[in-house]
Amino acid sequence: MNNETDWDYLVPLLQKAFGETLWMVSISLLIAGVAGLALGLAVYVTRRGNFLENRIVFTVLNLLINTIRPIPFIIFVFAVGPLTMALVGRTIGIEAAIPPMAIMAAVAFARLVEQNLVALDPGVVEAARAMGASRWRIVWSVLIPEALGPLILAFTFLTIAVIDMSAVVGMIGAGGLGDFAIRHGYQRFNWEVVWATVAIIIVLVQLVQVLGNALARKALRR
Amino acid sequence: MSTTAPPMVSFRHAVKTFPAKSGEVRAVDDVTLDIRTGEIFGVIGYSGAGKSTLVRLINALEPATAGEVIVDGQDVTALPERELRRVRAGIGMIFQQFNLLSSRTVAGNVGYALAVAGWPREERKDRIAELLDFVGLADKARQYPSQLSGGQKQRVGIARALATNPKILLADEATSALDPETTQDVLDLLRRVNSELGVTVVVITHEMDVVKYACDRVAVMEGGKVVEHGDVYSVFARPEHRATRRFVGTALRDRPSPAALERLRHRHPGRIVTVAVREDGASSTDLTRALREHPVDGTIIYGGIVEIAERPYGSLTLELAGEDAAIAGFITDLSSTTSVLDLGTAEHPLADPDAVGPRATTASPEGDEGPSSPTLPQAVDTDRLADADSPTWNPFTHLRRWRR
Numbered sequence: 001m002n003n004e005t006d007w008d009y010l011v012p013l014l015q016k017a018f019g020e021t022l023w024m025v026s027i028s029l030l031i032a033g034v035a036g037l038a039l040g041l042a043v044y045v046t047r048r049g050n051f052l053e054n055r056i057v058f059t060v061l062n063l064l065i066n067t068i069r070p071i072p073f074i075i076f077v078f079a080v081g082p083l084t085m086a087l088v089g090r091t092i093g094i095e096a097a098i099p100p101m102a103i104m105a106a107v108a109f110a111r112l113v114e115q116n117l118v119a120l121d122p123g124v125v126e127a128a129r130a131m132g133a134s135r136w137r138i139v140w141s142v143l144i145p146e147a148l149g150p151l152i153l154a155f156t157f158l159t160i161a162v163i164d165m166s167a168v169v170g171m172i173g174a175g176g177l178g179d180f181a182i183r184h185g186y187q188r189f190n191w192e193v194v195w196a197t198v199a200i201i202i203v204l205v206q207l208v209q210v211l212g213n214a215l216a217r218k219a220l221r222r
Numbered sequence: 223m224s225t226t227a228p229p230m231v232s233f234r235h236a237v238k239t240f241p242a243k244s245g246e247v248r249a250v251d252d253v254t255l256d257i258r259t260g261e262i263f264g265v266i267g268y269s270g271a272g273k274s275t276l277v278r279l280i281n282a283l284e285p286a287t288a289g290e291v292i293v294d295g296q297d298v299t300a301l302p303e304r305e306l307r308r309v310r311a312g313i314g315m316i317f318q319q320f321n322l323l324s325s326r327t328v329a330g331n332v333g334y335a336l337a338v339a340g341w342p343r344e345e346r347k348d349r350i351a352e353l354l355d356f357v358g359l360a361d362k363a364r365q366y367p368s369q370l371s372g373g374q375k376q377r378v379g380i381a382r383a384l385a386t387n388p389k390i391l392l393a394d395e396a397t398s399a400l401d402p403e404t405t406q407d408v409l410d411l412l413r414r415v416n417s418e419l420g421v422t423v424v425v426i427t428h429e430m431d432v433v434k435y436a437c438d439r440v441a442v443m444e445g446g447k448v449v450e451h452g453d454v455y456s457v458f459a460r461p462e463h464r465a466t467r468r469f470v471g472t473a474l475r476d477r478p479s480p481a482a483l484e485r486l487r488h489r490h491p492g493r494i495v496t497v498a499v500r501e502d503g504a505s506s507t508d509l510t511r512a513l514r515e516h517p518v519d520g521t522i523i524y525g526g527i528v529e530i531a532e533r534p535y536g537s538l539t540l541e542l543a544g545e546d547a548a549i550a551g552f553i554t555d556l557s558s559t560t561s562v563l564d565l566g567t568a569e570h571p572l573a574d575p576d577a578v579g580p581r582a583t584t585a586s587p588e589g590d591e592g593p594s595s596p597t598l599p600q601a602v603d604t605d606r607l608a609d610a611d612s613p614t615w616n617p618f619t620h621l622r623r624w625r626r
Contacts, residue, residue, distance in 0.1 A: 127321035130281055130392075131338045131382075132311035141334070145325040219325075 005192050010184060017180035018200065024097050024166045024176060029159055031098070032105030036158070037151075039065070039106060040113025041139060047118075051125065051135055061110075068107045074168050076100055097174035101165050105158055112154035116147045149220035156212025160205050167201075177201055228295065229256035230390060230422040231280055236289035238275050249275040251446035252289070262416050262423040264437035264454065266430070266469060272446040273426045277392050280424065281313045282306045294389055311339045314383025314421070318395035320375040322367040328354065328378050329363040335385035353381040357411060373404035380411060384419070391415060393425045397432055405429075409436045430473025434458075434530045442466045455531040459500050464576070471578040476526035476536040479579025483565065490523050490541035491568035493549050497540065498561040499525075501533040505560035509538070516552040518544035539565070 039061060045051060046058040071079065077100045081091045088095045120143065128142045144151070167178020177197050185193030238250040249272045257263045265273040278284040279291045279298075286299045298309055322331050329350050336346045354360045357377040367375055376396060383391055393412060397405040413436055416423050425437060433440050433454060440458075441451035442465055449463040461467040471477055477496055478486055486494065499505045506527075513520045520540040527536035542549050556562050566572035 121319070121321070123317055123319050123321040124323060126283060127315070127317060127323075127382075128334075128338070129283055130310055130313070130315040131335045131386075132307040132309075133338045134307060137338065141337075142323065146323060148325060 005190060010193065013184065014177075014180060014197070014200075017175055017177050017197075020094055020175040020179075021163070021166050021177045024094060024101060024169065024174060025159070025162050027098050028101035028105050028162050028165070029155075031102040032109050032158065032162070033155060035102070035106040036109025037113055039110035040117065041143065043110060043114045044117040044143070045135070045139070047114075051129070051138070065107045065110055068104065069111065071104075073100070073104055073165055074171065076104055077169060077172060092173040094169075094174040094176075096172055097166070097169035097176075101162060101169065104165060105162050108161060109154065109158045112158065113147075113151065116150040116154055117143055119150070120146055149216045152212055152216040152219055156209060156216070159208045159212070163201065163205060163208070227259040229292075230259040230294060231257040231424070232290070232292040233276075233279070234290040234292070236276075236279055236291055237287045238272075238279060238284055239287045248446045250279065250286075253446075253448050255441055255448055255451060257422065257424060258439070259422055260416070260420055261438040262412070262425060262436055264433040264440040265424065265426045265443060266428065266433050266440055267443035267465070268428060271443040273443045274394055275446075276443065277394060277424055277426055280390065280392060281310045281315060283310075311386055312388050312390070314380075314386075314388040314391040316376065316379040316383050316391070316393050316396045318398045320367070320372075320379045320399075322375055322378055322382075324367055327364050327366055328359060328370070331367070331378055332381045332385055335382045339386040341386075349385065353385060356384070357381045371404075372400050373407055376400065376404075376408050377411065380408075380415065384415065384421070387419075389422060391421050391423045393423060395426055395428070398427065398429065402431075405432070406435070412436060430469055434473070434528070438531075442469065453531070455501060455533055455535070458530050459533075459535055467576040468578055471576055474526055474528060474536060475579070476528075477574060477577060478524045478539055479581075480573065480577050481580035482524065483571075483574070483577070486523055486539075486541075487568040487571065490521070493542040493567050494523070494565040495540055495542060495553060496525075496563040496565060496574065497538050497556060498563075499527050499534055499536045499538060500560060501535070506538070508556060508559045512552055512556045516544070516555065517548045518542050518552045 043058060043061045043065070046054040046061070048055070048058070068076070077097075080100050080103065084091050084096050084099045087099050090096050124146060125138055125142060128138050133141070166174075166176045167181075170176055170179025170182060177200060181194050181197035185191065185195075185197060233253045233255045236250055236253045237248065239246040239248050241247075251272070253276060265276060267273045275284055279286050280293055282291075282298045282301070289299070290297050291299050293309065293313070296309065298306065301309065323334060326334060332350045332353055333346050336349060341349065350363070351360065354363055357380055359374060359377050359381065362370065362374065362378075367378065370378065379396070380391075391412070396412075397408050400408060409432060412423055412425070415421050423436075425432060427433060437454050439452060440454045441448045442457065442463060443449065444463070444465040450457055450461065450466050457466060458470050461470055483494075497505065497509055509520070512518075520542055522538050523541050525536065525538035527534050527538075529535065542552065544552070553562055553564065563574060564572055565574060
């Protein structure tokens with residue numbers, strides 16, 4: 001074990017890990033954002049009393065979300081192995097990290113979307129219906145714009161949760177900042193590397209939060 | 223407006239039920255009613271009477287469970303969703319909480335209704351300007367709803383509801399969240415909508431003042447049923463249903479509440495009567511004449527006269543002093559032209575069966591005489607007096623607590 005940290009050796013590795021994290025997080029967020037929004041909307045509109053009330057669809061979707069969400073992510077990564085295999089053709093590496101991250105993030109986002117929509121004043125939806133708006137139009141022209149501020153904050157929260165997930169998928173060889181901190185820091189008793197990586201993650205999370213807050217404020221400025 | 227024109231809205235045995243924990247709730251229970259083309263029609267009732275559900279049958283926001291709802295010649299209960307959207311676009315609606323899109327500006331809210339109705343973008347701008355001008359908000363086009371006062375928000379609501387030139391405007395407790403002065407402004411605007419644009423307006427309210435000021439005809443709802451309907455003046459001047467009488471009394475407060483009556487009796491221990499004042503104005507003239515012709519002194523101790531549908535309405539409560547026979551003669555004489563309610567004396571009190579407001583602290587006897595039935599001096603049943611400690615159950619006191 002070296003007393004001196006060899007930064008000349010580590011910095012390129014750190015850059016690579018940072019890139020891997022950004023890539024995993026971005027792709028997962030992209031998929032989870034679209035899928036989670038759709039799923040959350042579906043749960044909301046099929047909820048009792050809403051305009052596409054459907055007890056069966058609501059129950060199935062609600063159960064799906066409630067089943068997946070409590071599974072610890074590290075176990076979930078392995079549990080969906082067969083699905084990952086079917087989707088990306090392998091169960092290790094950075095591609096294999098995307099399905100579990102995207103699925104877990106999608107169900108989390110679905111719940112956040114639904115909760116923010118439930119908080120909307122149903123009177124606004126009724127007003128749109130009274131004008132003769134179709135259901136689909138109500139979704140994109142009333143529900144989403146009216147809840148945009150809270151939805152941006154929810155997505156910010158999700159982004160940070162996905163950054164957190166990306167630290168776990170080093171377990172299946174996906175790399176990333178978490179993997180870097182463990183392999184080059186923790187396992188070599190080099191706390192300097194661990195802390196440096198943690199500092200980078202903190203800065204990343206702060207940036208995401210500041211950006212999210214600013215966008216939400218812009219959406220809510222009225 | 224010609225009365226021979228077909229009704230704008232026609233309910234035929236309309237029923238709307240909602241599933242509830244124990245069986246079902248009949249929110250609208252066999253309503254048959256016509257709303258005439260070009261009128262301002264009021265639907266009045268306490269919370270939970272079914273009035274909101276009734277008007278939602280018109281634009282089928284709530285589909286009827288049974289019966290027919292014919293809107294502008296078309297039975298909306300028979301239409302599929304796609305057709306209903308077209309019908310709804312021809313019916314404007316405004317709401318108690320305004321229900322504006324907070325993410326859009328004033329112009330954006332009005333424009334939204336036009337977009338939904340499929341107006342080409344280039345035509346929307348002029349229409350928005352025209353509508354905002356009509357409701358007096360031309361200078362607020364670029365503001366967001368959160369920057370407006372309640373009255374201004376409702377004006378935006380009205381502009382939005384009128385965007386597509388509807389034939390009908392439904393106003394669901396549209397003034398209930400507004401202060402009295404703003405309420406007046408909004409009602410004036412609704413009257414303009416009716417008179418200048420010829421829009422049939424349906425106003426749901428629990429506020430008597432709204433009906434009094436704005437409506438041509440009114441339906442009184444209770445427990446899902448329309449218990450009384452007709453010309454505003456005749457419904458309120460000669461209310462046949464107890465719910466209507468309560469409503470009128472609560473709103474006008476022209477008759478002393480049991481508690482007020484009790485206080486009056488302390489100061490005025492003599493014979494107290496309440497004399498109705500009605501449209502022809504003759505009743506107050508008659509009162510003056512009767513006081514002159516009979517050896518009776520009358521002191522006005524309570525009362526109020528207001529206008530309903532531009533005609534006088536109210537009552538005066540008097541203490542009468544004189545010989546018993548003279549008082550009896552006075553009451554009989556006056557009863558021939560207007561309704562007189564005998565409230566007895568401090569020693570032998572009689573209750574007003576339709577009194578509203580705080581109860582008397584001591585027992586008050588039960589009176590079976592309505593205000594429309596002239597009464598002669600009665601012997602007071604002292605046995606019943608003794609039993610009357612427990613206040614009679616009043617189905618409306620619990621409802622009144624719901625108001626606001």
